[in-house]
Structure formats: C-alpha cells, structure tokens
Amino acid sequence: MGEQALDIRSGLAVLRRHRAVLIGATVLGLAAGVAYTAARPPLYASSSMVLLPEQASADQTPRDPGTEQRVAGSAAVLGPAGRMLRPRLTAGQMAAHVSASAPSSTVVSFSATAASPAFARRLAQAAAASEVDYVKQASSAGISAQQRDFDQRLSELNGSLASLAGQITSTTKRRDTEGPTSAAGRADSTALAQLTAQQADLVLQRDQVKQQAQTAAAGIAPSTASIIEPAATGARPGVLHRSLQYGAVGAGLALLIATLGLTLFARRDRRLRYRDQIADALGSTVVASLGSRPPRTVARWTDLLTDYDPGTADAWALRQVLHQADRRLTLVSLSGDQDALAIGPQLASYAASTGMLVRLVLGQRHDSAAALWASVHQGEEEELRPGLVVSTSATEDPRTTLTITVVVLDRRKPELASVPLRGRTLVAVSAGTVTAEELARAAVTLDDAGLRIDGMVVANPDDLDHTTGRLPQRQRPAHLSLPSRLTGALR
Structure with missing residues (x-):
C-alpha cells in the first residue's frame, strides 16, 4: 500500500x-x-415511419423486430428507393445516408442525413415508400403462390373426374351389351358401383378445394402497410x-x-528533483536551498554582480552558505545547469553587500557558461560593486575576507584542469537538471583531485518537494504511519 x-x-x-x-x-x-x-x-437529418400490416392469422410466425430492421436496411428496400430519386443512387449510396430501425414488430423507422434539408427529406420519404412497396409485393407474392396451389389441385381433381367419367361410360356400355344377368355383366355392375363411389369422393374433394380457395381469397388481402409519419424537412x-x-x-x-x-x-526521466534524492546521490547534505535567476546575456551577468538584492528567504539561505565557508569556498556546478551556475555570483554579490571583502574567481570554464566569463575582462580584476572583486586569476589577496571560486565541470566527461585553493567545497545543483550518474562522475573527479564535498546547495527547488536533504538516508522514517481507525491519530 x-x-x-x-x-x-x-x-x-x-x-x-x-x-x-x-x-x-x-x-x-x-x-x-x-x-x-x-x-x-x-448534417441535416429527417425521419419517416412505416406501419406494417397485422398478421392474417394467429398461426403465422410472429414478426421479429431485428429481422424487420435488417430487411428495411437491405438492398431489397434501399435499392428501389435510390431509383426513385433524381439523380439515382445505388443501394450502397443509400446505405451511407439512410439507417433503419424497428422500435416494435409492426413499426419500421428510417433516419436520413444529408448536406441539405430538402435532400434529407427526399431520402427518408423514398425509403419509407420503398418499404411500403416491398411489403405489398411480398404479400401479393404469397397470395399468388397460394392461389396457384389451389388451381393446381383443382386441375388435378378435374382431370381425375374426367378420366373416371370415361371409365364409367365404357363400363356401362359393356354391361348393357353383355347383359346385366350374365357373369360378365354382374362384374361390370360391381365395378360400375365402385367407380361411381370414387367419382362422388372426387367431387366432394373438388368442392372442398373450391371452398378453401374462396375462403383464402376472401380472408387474405394485399398488405395494408402505410406511412404513418411522413418525412419532414431536414433539421440539424x-x-x-x-x-x-x-x-x-x-x-x-x-x-x-x-x-x-x-x-x-x-x-x-532519471533526473533528480527532490532534495533527499540529490543528497543521497552524493552522500552529502543540503546546506541551503534558494531561488536562482540565471542571466542569459553578458550585460545581465554584469547587472547581477553589481545590483543583486535577494529577498528575505534567499538572503537567509545565502547566510547559511556563508556560515559553511571559511576564507575559501569552491562552488562546483555541472555544464548546462544555468540555475546552479548563478549561485556563485549571487553569493559573492550578496556577501559584498553585507560589508565583506569578497573575491570571485571564475576558475574552470565551460562553453555553457561563456556569457559569465565574457562579462569579466580576461586577466584583469574588476571591482563591480564595493567590496566585490571579480577575476579569472586564482591568486589570493590577503585583504580578502572570502574567496569564492566557481568551477564548471562537463557533466559527461568531468575533468578538473587545475585544483582550486584549498577550502570548503560545495556542489551547486538545480532541481530536475542532473542525474545521479552525472553527480557521481563529478564526485569521483573532485575526490581524485583531493577535494572533499562538504555539502550541497539546491537552486530553485521543486514546488512539490517537501524534503530537506539534511538527514542521511538511514535516519529518515521508512514510511508514514496510517491514521488510526478509532482516533485518526498517527501510530
């Protein structure tokens, strides 16, 4: 958890x-x-609705709304609907504009969309009219098929009756010729009786078929499907x-x-953003955190050195850094970290404003800090504000209260060309700029040069960072206790 x-x-x-x-x-x-x-x-949208006919008898299979919807959206309905329009549309083109739905088993609804309101109405109306025609044709086709079945059965029965009548006539003539009392005559009389019975049965079947045909013709009428909601002018x-x-x-x-x-x-992202993470990367503590205003031009660097005036919180943080210094202080930053680069000049300018005699030495340079080095005349000393001397020479003046040396190391291949004057060494880092590997490489370079890292200064700490970086990792609580269920207090 x-x-x-x-x-x-x-x-x-x-x-x-x-x-x-x-x-x-x-x-x-x-x-x-x-x-x-x-x-x-x-697009403009228009809709129409069709009422399907009631079923002729209870024996027929009930309609399925899903089936009716698929039929209404098929080419059998949309194809003829497209041929009603001018210009004509294919079934596929109609399907791109018209969609069908079946709210119930007896109602089919069409929705049409088009770029113009009139065309949307024509699409919906044509689809509804085509559905009515399809239902009528399907019903008429059913009636015609049933009528053909009755006609075929009547034709077969009439043929059987005609054949039977011929047999009765020939049998009657043969019996009259041979004599009804003769053996052959008596056999013909028996056969004649059987033929007459068959004729009566066939006549009865023919009458039943005629009656069924008349009943079907009277009870099954063509479909009465109708448009109950005509399409209106499209709206959007x-x-x-x-x-x-x-x-x-x-x-x-x-x-x-x-x-x-x-x-x-x-x-x-492997960059370090919290002070505890930055402190753990070097195994050191964060002595101060402050805001940094890195200039981007040579003139702005000169203005920072001459007129820097920190706020109350940053002034206190700079005082904490000064408490860590003796007479010599080396501030090391990594290339590309402009926020950290500005800490050295800010510290020197602030210390001079408090009455100290400060010498700011711009030591090892890097291309990313070219603007700062360009703000100082090479090989010359300048007093940019009372008590602040800026130079690129590592010589020390006995009158100076504090000498601050700024060193910039390449973050990929850190190398120290010359060892600064012995004293306290602080590493300046801005939040979210460097990784633990880059800090470790810089620490190894400083250690090889005999410089011990005495602390770290974090520039522009993250707004969401509630850590301090002042406690070693082993002294921090492993996790925060959850509130008690009964009292809500921390356990």
Whole structure:
C-alpha cells in the first residue's frame, strides 16, 4: 500500500509540475474540436415511419423486430428507393445516408442525413415508400403462390373426374351389351358401383378445394402497410451546441493523451528533483536551498554582480552558505545547469553587500557558461560593486575576507584542469537538471583531485518537494504511519 500511495503521489506530482502542458493540451484539443465542427458542420437529418400490416392469422410466425430492421436496411428496400430519386443512387449510396430501425414488430423507422434539408427529406420519404412497396409485393407474392396451389389441385381433381367419367361410360356400355344377368355383366355392375363411389369422393374433394380457395381469397388481402409519419424537412443540431460537444471531446482526448505521455516520460526521466534524492546521490547534505535567476546575456551577468538584492528567504539561505565557508569556498556546478551556475555570483554579490571583502574567481570554464566569463575582462580584476572583486586569476589577496571560486565541470566527461585553493567545497545543483550518474562522475573527479564535498546547495527547488536533504538516508522514517481507525491519530 505504501508503494502504491507513493506511485500515485509521484504521478500527481508529475502532472502538477507540468500543469502548463496539460492546460495547453486541453486548450489545443478544445480548439481542434471547434475547428473540426467549423470545417465539417453537422448534417441535416429527417425521419419517416412505416406501419406494417397485422398478421392474417394467429398461426403465422410472429414478426421479429431485428429481422424487420435488417430487411428495411437491405438492398431489397434501399435499392428501389435510390431509383426513385433524381439523380439515382445505388443501394450502397443509400446505405451511407439512410439507417433503419424497428422500435416494435409492426413499426419500421428510417433516419436520413444529408448536406441539405430538402435532400434529407427526399431520402427518408423514398425509403419509407420503398418499404411500403416491398411489403405489398411480398404479400401479393404469397397470395399468388397460394392461389396457384389451389388451381393446381383443382386441375388435378378435374382431370381425375374426367378420366373416371370415361371409365364409367365404357363400363356401362359393356354391361348393357353383355347383359346385366350374365357373369360378365354382374362384374361390370360391381365395378360400375365402385367407380361411381370414387367419382362422388372426387367431387366432394373438388368442392372442398373450391371452398378453401374462396375462403383464402376472401380472408387474405394485399398488405395494408402505410406511412404513418411522413418525412419532414431536414433539421440539424445547433452549431454552438455541436462545437461545444466536439470541443469537449477533443479537450478530453488531448488531456488524456498528454497525461499518458507525461506519465510515461516521467517513468523514463532519471533526473533528480527532490532534495533527499540529490543528497543521497552524493552522500552529502543540503546546506541551503534558494531561488536562482540565471542571466542569459553578458550585460545581465554584469547587472547581477553589481545590483543583486535577494529577498528575505534567499538572503537567509545565502547566510547559511556563508556560515559553511571559511576564507575559501569552491562552488562546483555541472555544464548546462544555468540555475546552479548563478549561485556563485549571487553569493559573492550578496556577501559584498553585507560589508565583506569578497573575491570571485571564475576558475574552470565551460562553453555553457561563456556569457559569465565574457562579462569579466580576461586577466584583469574588476571591482563591480564595493567590496566585490571579480577575476579569472586564482591568486589570493590577503585583504580578502572570502574567496569564492566557481568551477564548471562537463557533466559527461568531468575533468578538473587545475585544483582550486584549498577550502570548503560545495556542489551547486538545480532541481530536475542532473542525474545521479552525472553527480557521481563529478564526485569521483573532485575526490581524485583531493577535494572533499562538504555539502550541497539546491537552486530553485521543486514546488512539490517537501524534503530537506539534511538527514542521511538511514535516519529518515521508512514510511508514514496510517491514521488510526478509532482516533485518526498517527501510530
């Protein structure tokens, strides 16, 4: 649970740290949604509704709404509907504009969308008319098939009766010729009786078939499907409502993508952001944390050295750094860390403002700090403000109260060209700029040169950083206790 809570807090911290990115992504997503609505305005929509006929008898299979919906959306209905329009449309083109639904087993609804209100109405009306025609044709086809079956049975019965009548006539003539009292005559009389009985049975069957045909013709009528809701002129939703809808969707998607991207980036980001992490990387403590205002131009560096006036909190932090110094102090920063680079000049300028005689020595330089070195005339000493002398020479003046040497090490291949004057050594680091590996390489270089790291100064600490970096890792609590269920107090 503790690790899960830490992961959640870390994720929330990443999002809060990059809230400007999240806000920008949300605004861009909103703008993209509104622009999409402007580029592709909503289509006009029209609908129609068809009432299907009631079933002729209770023996028929009940209609299925799903089947009726599939039939209404098939080429059998949409194809003829497209041929009703001018210009004609194919079944596929109709399907792109018209959708069918079946709210119940006896009602079919059509919804059509188009770029113009009139065309949307024509599409919906043509689909409804085609559905009515399809139902009527299907019903008429059923009636015709049943009538053909009755006709076929009557034809077969009439043929059988005609054949039987011929046999009765020939048998009667033969009996009259041979004599009814003769043996052959008596046999013919018996056969004649059987033929007459068969004839009566066939006549009865023919009458029954005729009656069934008449009943079917009277009880089954062509379909009475009708359009109960004609298509009206197409309408579309308001552009403002649509813009807000698509804008909200775009903003939500952009925010989600930005959140996922920042979370994945944070998992791969190895830079140190919290003071405890920075202190653990070097096994040292953080002696002070303060705000840094790194100049970007030569003139701005000169202004910082001559007119730097820190706030109350930063002045106290600089005093804590001065308490760590003896007569010599070396401030080491890594290349590209401009916030940390400015700590040395800020400390020297502030110390001079308190009445100290300070000598700021710009020692080992790097291309990333070229503007600071350019603000000082090479090989010459300058008194930029009362009590502050800036030089690139490592010589020491006995009258100087404090000598501050600024050293910039390459973060990838740190090398110390010349060893600064012996004294206290502090490493200046800004939050979220360096990794533990880069700090370790710099520490190894300083140790090889015989310089012991006496502490660290953190520039511009993270707003969400509630650590201090002043306690060694072994002295920190492993985890925070959860509140008691009964009292809510920490255990």
